Amino acid sequence: MSGMNKQGRPTGVGELGDAGRKTFTGNRGLAQEELLIFERDSGACGVDLDEPNAFEDRLGGNRRKGSVGLPGLSEPDVMRHYVRLSQKNYAIDAGLYPLGSCTMKHNPRLNEKIARLPGFADVHPLQPTKTAQGALELIELVAHWLKVLTGMPAVAMSPKAGAHGELCGMMAIHAALEARGEGDTRTRVLVPESAHGTNPATAALLGYTVDSIPATEDGRVDVAAFKAKLGPDVAAIMLTNPNTCGLFEKDIKEIADALHDVGGYFYCDGANFNAIVGRVRPGDLGVDAMHINLHKTFSTPHGGGGPGAGPVVLSDALAPFAPLPWIIERxxxxxFADVPEQVEEVGGSSFGRMTAFHGQMGMFLRAAAYMLSHGSDGLRQAAEDAVLSANYVLASLKDTMSAPFEGPCMHEALFDDAFLKDTGVETLDFAKAMIDEGYHPMTMYFPLVVHGAMLVEPTESESKASLDLFIDTLADLAKSAKQGEVDRFSGAPYLAPMRRLDETQAARKPVLTWSPPAPAQAAE
Amino acid sequence: MSTVKFTEDHEWVLIEGDIATIGISNYAQEQLGDVVFVELPEVGREVAKGDEAAVVESVKAASEVYAPISGEIVETNDALDETPAKVNEDAEGAGWFVKMKLSDASELEELMDEAAYNTFTAGLD
Amino acid sequence: MRYLPLTEPDRQAMLARIGAGSIDDLFVDVPQEARREGLVDLPTRQGELEVERFLGAMAAKNTPAGSVPFFVGGGAYKHHVPATVDHLIQRSEFLTAYTPYQPEISQGTLQYLFEFQTQVAMLTGMDVANASMYDGSTACGEAVLMAHRITRKKKAVLSGSLHPHYRAVVENLSDFAGYEIDPGAPVFDGTEDIIARIDDETSCVVVQNPDFFGNVRDLRAIADAAHAKKALLIVAFTEVVSLGLVTPPGDMGADIVVGEGQSIGNALNFGGPYVGLFAAKQKYVRQMPGRLCGETVDAEGKRGFVLTLSTREQHIRREKATSNICTNSGLCCLAFTIHLSLLGEEGFGRLARINHANAVKLADQLDTIEGVDVVTPTFFNEFTIRTSKNARDLIDEMADKGVLAGVRVSRLWPGEDSLDDLVAVASTEVNTDADRAAFAAALKEVLS
Structure with missing residues (x-):
């Protein structure tokens, strides 16, 4: 045994002490605190660039005086800053993200790879089109898929996001009405109470009066009330289908027909197209315009809030008014036909331009990769699985929690707060307690037509085991609330990187930018 | 001699001579929660009864405040700019919004007195 | 299908729990005539390899900017983006998170938005900035609507040298919303007199700096003239790198500043997604469109960030919102803020100087060629040349010689005969001496 290190290393599990103890750094193991980038200024630089040789500037005397105020950091410090920040975020890649109306589904990395091919990503929007034929073909490919999947004859590709698409669709409707000589007389847009906030905001932006349609007790548009509001001054209805309660509007054909009979147009908010893609074509339902959120139905990443893309499919009545630019073949x-005169040559009458250049190419690429990967069969299966999963959640929890409407639902299961009555726990608290269990909360307090609404969209990306654990967790939370364990909810989350944040202070005294600390007062 | 009157939209009106001081009721501030901002009209503006005269915002809601009577805005409570919390702390006092010069005193007759308003709010929710 | 975790036995078990006989039972609310039995007429599923092969072939038909001497600008610019940027924005926690509505588990996104807002305010010389818009052109449209809300007037006076796409976006929004536009005619040499067009009805004056043709101008007199008529000055830019060297709009009296942020952190992407920058004076903050992130504390007093002033926005204010915008350019502004952090004070200033130096070298070189005149007396990294040849043919023939030479001005102003022989030429840090030599040589050949 000589020559051997006999000391060894302790292998015990140590003492069970206070796990909540304070640390010197404020860090807690892998949970690292991180200063603002401005507070990490070390005077270093994260790029190597050579100063140009001296030359006479051509700025006409308009040269910046003084510094910008940017902090200087080396590359490793920049890397560490953003990696630490990233670790404070929940993400679909890390767990189930049941935000109803938002569709947090898997984002395949093939999409990202395709979007970064230099032959697409490194192409300038104004380089000669003969050097970018593949890029135009790609736009045409996505346009073709969207037209076939929706059963609509035309699509405007340039809108930058869903709300921008809504604006596009409503502009096309307004332009069509003007062409009929009814631009000034049709001033009212009908919007159901349960609509996304963007719908009334869009209509109002175009100067329309927003007229709200009530919902029936089964969570759908009140057809009688809708018909009573029809008249020669109605420009359009803006209707989400499947609707924001997660239900299919059964009477949609009747609504579309009645609207068309009085000369109005049907704008469909296509936010929930992911529930029906491959099984139902909006073109068969009497739709005149519908935007498609590529980040929902076609899996482009949400990216912490964007960028999105909102192509708009158009009926024959609206197609001539589509925004610039158009793609034509010569x-x-x-x-591109990117001015009105060029569009007129092919029989169009475009209402104008909504954005510089031609739309969210980077998002078209991701959507194209997703469409081709799924194919017609896979897309239909994805919609079916999304609907199946939502119904599974609804069926499993409707007696433990409370559901305002009878199923079947589409891709979202809607609950209300009736099961929390008299427990002292509110929807917000219930949702915050989910964070401690490792879940992102569902959408809360939307749609507005349901009290204390909780809208769960599991999507097609969850396995049965994942759904089962989620269901069991919500059931356990519901049981806990009913048993009066208010503590589990009232201060939640307890285990997240932050406790609840003071939104009142943020709004009363807005601090929207960092300012350097005031210099310390000199000692007297 | 002063009187306080209330509207069904939860505004109060304090009448002193031909000047009316207007704010939102204590019941209204409780419903709104923490008030974070009050948008006030410019002094000198003529408003008709029912016109939008101000907007009061909490974190998650914005509500219009309608002129309960017609007249000219003669003063606004600029202190609310700095401390909107006054609306929560003292809605029917230091949290007043505007002072108006009455143009039609007869409009006051349609408003509720405090007892009637209390009965009215008791019947809500 | 590789993206779908449910197996057939799973689906059957789930249907059983629901009490449905088949998946069709879940679609009973769809009107009978709209239910599709078979598959739509599109190809069926494909593996990764096949998809990559198919789309790769399409990509191969394009000429990437990095593969040739490249001088195209006009609102989007070819710059070098450090490798760190693309690595970081592809982290799952950034890429696959939603809008930070739950601040306790979204501090990563919220903190970078706060940092982004601060950076944009610093660059533009303004008090506050929002968490980004779709792109520079839509930011410009929104700025005009914001000015109308503030001034309660309805007429926007636009510089004729504003990017035509920006003008078209403003015109389109204004047409539909019932507002008036005075668009102005293009002036390529920086001598436009916009002050004469400002009157009492004017709500705002929109000036691009550097303008579409490249001119860099002192806007102080325009600001004063606008303010004298109780109008706001909106300054737009399409090349954010210019702010490293040119006097920032805030120092020239701007009330609202909007611009395109693509140059920092973002690829050309054939036009999108890009990142619209939007900054304003503090007193106008409640009239701003888009998301705002603000500082606060949590229940334990720890500093944190939340989305704030949301009562301006559509999800609360509905038809009375300041805008219908719902998204921002999340990942693109993340790319922007990372790239700018890598550059820092020293790197950003130097990048701007390199861009300007390269443009000056190129302009001087081209100006010596017979049949070529540089017509913009001042510029940053883009200038305009007049040649003895029709610009359409010139660009076309240059492309055949493997040089992407710039933007034919008449592509954006069709019908303006006076602009037919103008080309806007951009030069950034990516251009080498060899690129400039290739440009000059090809230009001489096509003009001879």
């Missing part, structure tokens, strides 16, 4: 080559 001598076997694709090109």
């Amino acid at each position: 001598n076997g080559r694709l090109k």
Whole structure:
């Protein structure tokens, strides 16, 4: 045994002490505190660039005086800053993200790879189109899929996001009405109470009066009330289908027909197209315009809030008014028609331009990769699985929690707060307690037509085991609330990187930018 | 001699001579929760009864405040800019919104007195 | 299908729990005539390899900017983006998170938005900035609507040298919302007199700096003239790198500043997604569109960040919102803020100087060629040349020689005969001496 290190290393599990103890750094193991980037200024630089040789500037005397105020950090420090920040975020890649109306589904990385091919990502919007034929083909490919899947004859590709698409659709409707000589007389837009906030905001932006349609007790548009509001001054209805209660509007054909009979147009908010893609074509339901959120139905990443993309499919009545630019074919080559005169040559009457250039190419690429991967069969299966999963959640929890409407639902299961009555726990508290259990909360207090609404959208990306654990967790929370264990909820989350934040202070005294600390007072 | 009157939209009106001081009721501030901002009209503006005269915002809601009577805005409570919390702390006192010069005293007759308003709010929810 | 975790036995078990006989039972609310039995007429599923092969072939038909001497600008610019940027924005926690509505588990997104807002305010010389818009052009449209809300007037006076797409976006929004526009005619040499067009009805004056043709101007007199008529000055820019060297709009009296942030952190992407920058004076903050992130504390007093002043927004204010915008350019502003953090004070200033130096070198080189005149007396990294050849043919023939030479001005102003022989030429840090030599040589050949 000589020559051997006989000391060894202790292998016990140590003492069970106070796990909540304070640390010197404020960090807690892997949970690291992180200063603002401005507070990490070390005077270093994270890029190597050579100063140009001296030359005479051509700025006409308009040269910046003084510094910008940016902090200087080396590359490793920048890397660490953002990696630490990232670790404070919940993400679909890390867990079930049941935000109803938002569709947090898996984002395949093939999409990202395709979007970064230099032949797409490194192409300038104004380089000669003969050097970008593949890019135009790609836009045409996505346009084709969208038209076939929706059963609509045309699509405007340039809108930058869902709300921008809504604006596009409503502009097309307004332009069509003007062409009919009814631009000034049709001033009212009908919007159900349960609509997304963007619908009334969009209509109002275009100067329309928003007229709200009540919902029936089964969570759908009150057809009688809708018909009573129809008249020669109605420009359009803006209707989400499947609706924001997660239900299919059964009477949609009747609504569309009645609206068309009085000369109005049907704008469909396509936010929930992911529930029906491959099984139902909006074109068969009397829709005149519908935006498609590529980040919902076609899996482009949400990216912490964007960017989105909101192409708008259009009926024959609205297609001529589609925004600039159009893609046209000339001598076997694709090109842009990007001013009104060029569109007129092909029989169009575009209402104008909504954005610089031609839309969210990077998002079209991701959507294209997703569409081709799924194919017609996979897309239909994805919609079916999304609907199946939501119904499974609804069926499993409707007696433990409380559901305002009878199923079947579409891709979202809606609960209300009736099961929390007299427990001292509110929807907000219930949701915050989910965070401690490792889940992102569902959408809360939307739609507005349901008291204390909780809208759960599990999507097609969850396995049965994942759904079962989620269901068991919510059931346990519901039981806990009913048993009066208010503590589990009232201060939740207890285990997240932050406790609840003071939104009142943030709004009363808005601090929207960092300011350098005031210099310390000199000692007297 | 002063009187306080209330509206069904939860505004109060304190009448002193031909000047009316207007704010939102204590019941209204409780319903709104923490008030974070009050948008006030410019002094000198003529408003008709029922016109939007101010907007009061909490974190998650914005509510219009309608002129309970017609007249000219003669003063606004600029202290609310700095401390909107006054609306929560003292809605029917230091949390007043505007002072108006009455143009039609007969409009006051349609408003509720305090007892009637209390009965009215008791019947809500 | 590789993205779908449910197996057939799972689906059957789930249907059993629901009490449905088949998946069709869950679609009973769809009107009978709208239910589709078979598959739509599109190809069926494909593996990764096949998808990559198919789309890769399409990509191969394009000429990437990095593969040729490249001088195209006009609102989007080819810059070098450090590798760190793309690595970080692809982290799952950034890429696959939603809008930070639950601040306790979204501090990563919220903190970078707060940092982004601060950076944008610093660059533009303004008090506050929002968490970004779709792009520069839509930010410009929103700025005009904001000015109308503030001034309660309805007429926007636009510089004729504003990017035509920006003008078109403002015009389109204004047409539909019933507002008036005075668009102005293009002036390519920086001598436009916009002050003469400002009157008592004017709500705002929109000026681009550097303008579309490249001119860098002192806007102080325009600001004074606008303010004298109780109008606001909106300054737009399409090249954010210019702010490293040019006097910032805030120092020239701007009330609202909007611009395109693509140059920092973001690829050309054939036009999108980009990142619209939007900054304003503090007193106008409640009239701003879009998301705002603000500082606060949590229940334990720890500093944190939340989305704030949301009563301006559509999800609360509905038809009375300041805008219908719902998204921001999340990941693109993350890319922007990371790239700017890498550059820092020293790197950003130097990047701007390199851009300007390269443009000056190129302009001087081209100006010596017979049949070529540089017509913009001042510029940053983009200038305009007039040549003896029609610009359409010139760009086309240059492309055939493997040089992407710039933007034909008449592509954006069709019908303006006076602009037919103008080309806007951009030069950034990516251009080498060899690129400039190739440009000059090709230009000489096509003009001879």
